[in-house]
Amino acid sequence: MNGLNTKNHLRDALDRYPLLAQIAINAAVSTGSLLLCTALTPLRLPGLELLGVGVDWPLIWVVSWSVGRLWWVAATGGTVAGLLQDGMTGLTPSHAWGLALVGFLAARLHPRSGETAWVMMALTTFVLVAVSETVMAAQFAYLYGRDASDVWTLHQRVTLCSAILSSLWSPIVSLPLSRWWRMMESLGNRP
Amino acid sequence: MYDIRRWWGRNWLRAVLAVVALGLALGVRQGQAGFLMEAYRALTLPLHLGAPTQNDLADARVRELQQRVEELESRNSQLQNLLSYRKTLPAAGIVAPAIGRSADRWWQQITLGRGSNDGIQQGAIVMAPGGVVGRVTVVTPHTSRVLLVSDPGSRIGVSVARSRFMGYLRGKSDRTAVVEFFDKLPDVKPGDAIVTSAYSQFFPAGLPIGRVVAIDTKRALAPEATIELSAPLSTLEWVVTLPHDLELFRKFKDELPTDSAPTANPAAPAQPTPRQPARP
Incomplete structure (x- = not known):
């Protein structure tokens, strides 16, 4: 009840601003959340790690971003998140390919931005982690000359651990963000 | 043409924002996301650790010392040139806390x-007890950001x-690694200490890395x-972290072949050999 009230207050407050200011605030929240998701990737706390594998925060952000958006807007969001993650790790192979594909697929799987149940979001995250890790593994094995059998053994462990952890933690990012973007949409502001 | 204009009329803001976002992200990527790493440090500052206790380090330090002794004995028996040996000794180091792990699942990295x-430079060697x-x-x-040996x-x-x-040596993304030898029949057995070699491009020679646990001799090459x-x-x-002066190291590498060749520089390696039998 309380949450609903504050949300309405927030919506009313935002409604008083001109459209350009709303767009600016929305852009700030979108980029800010993405930067936070990228900057916190090196963090490992108990519960955020399984066999040395951490949560894929950028992928969770891309899935939340892509729900109910045009496919090329979703893919652009994925590419941006991937480029940022490249900066945090190493330039090649690029995470952008996998995350762009994730954005595209998420936009196709959930074309309407209505209330998507968090269980569905978690399930989507689980499947799309496998897609993104497979793209990374394929790049390592066939473009960058790593030992293919080593890569695919690591791929199994990485995909399973990351999919479990990321789908469990996905509501913490996707619930507030999708609520925010839905609210902005109801104000007629939907980049 | 009309379709394109209509699409642009509806989507121009999205398209412009998409191009801007891609450009900025590319800039961050090429700049190695320095400000994100700084932001990470600032955000996790309350979680950083206090100094380690001596007991925590003791076990690993004993193992390191055992390997160092083995390495030094081997060097002594070969009567290595004192000058080039001194260059391989670690200089004064900078102690740094590890505040984060890799930013994805594929790279083995830590963030310091x-x-x-504080004086850390790119290419610095990172050592820990062990x-x-x-x-x-x-x-x-x-x-x-440190690229781990694993x-x-x-x-x-x-x-x-x-x-x-x-x-x-090639890492396996866990506590083990694989060493591929250049020789077909190398003299190696389980328990042998593995150290960085003089021909390593990024590390000075003689730093302990690990210990052999198994050997696969059935491989073809x-x-x-x-x-x-x-x-x-x-x-x-x-x-x-120890500074790694690449210039100094390249010079050292250039000197190595002349030291080991018998004709080029006879004074340094030959001198100690006749002395040894004279000692007793």
Whole structure:
């Protein structure tokens, strides 16, 4: 009840601003959340790690971003998140390919931005982690000359651990963000 | 044409924002996301660790010392040139806390809570009680990113401390690594210490890395040894970074062949040999 009230207050407050200011605030929240998701990737706390594998925060952000958006807007969001993650790790192979594909697929799987149940979001995250890790593994094995059998053994462990952890933690990012973007949409502001 | 204009009329803001976002992200990527690493340090500041206790380090330090002794004995028996040996000794190090792990699942990296403001430079060697941890690949004012020796992409020239046979080490993304030897029949057995070799591009020679646990001689081209890395990479809390002067090291590498060739520089290696039988 309380949450609903504050949300309405927030919506009313935002409604008083001109459209350009709303767009600016929305852009700030979108980029800010993405930067936070990228900057916190090196963090490992108990519960955020399984066999040395951490949560894929950028992928969770891309899935939340892509729900109910045009496919090329979703893919652009994925590419941006991937480029940022490249900066945090190493330039090649690029995470952008996998995350762009994730954005595209998420936009196709959930074309309407209505209330998507968090269980569905978690399930989507689980499947799309496998897609993104497979793209990374394929790049390592066939473009960058790593030992293919080593890569695919690591791929199994990485995909399973990351999919479990990321789908469990996905509501913490996707619930507030999708609520925010839905609210902005109801104000007629939907980049 | 009309379709394109209509699409542009509806989507121009999205398209412009998409181009701007892609451009900025590309800029961040090429700049190695320095400000994100700084932001990470600032955000996780309350979680950083206090100094480690001596007891925590004792076990690993004993293992490191055992390997160092083995390496030094081997060097002595070969009467290595004192000058070139001194260059391989570690200089004064900078102690830094490990504040983060890799930013994805594929790279084996750690983030240190100290950077260029504290004197850490790109290419610095990172050591922990136990042996070599990795080398610094990116430095920001307060953080530095370390590529661990366990990363499959960090190929390091190594040698067997006892028999001096050389090979290169390839990480396996966990506590083990694989050494591929250049010789077909290297003198190596389980328990041998593996150290960085003089031909390693990124590391000075003689730093302990790990110990051989198994050997696969059935491989067609060259035998492989599985080694256990001696530094506790998965539980690192504090590390020491040593400056790695690449210029000095290149000079040292150039000198090496002349030292070992009998005709080029007879004074340095030949002198100690006749002295040895005269001693008793």
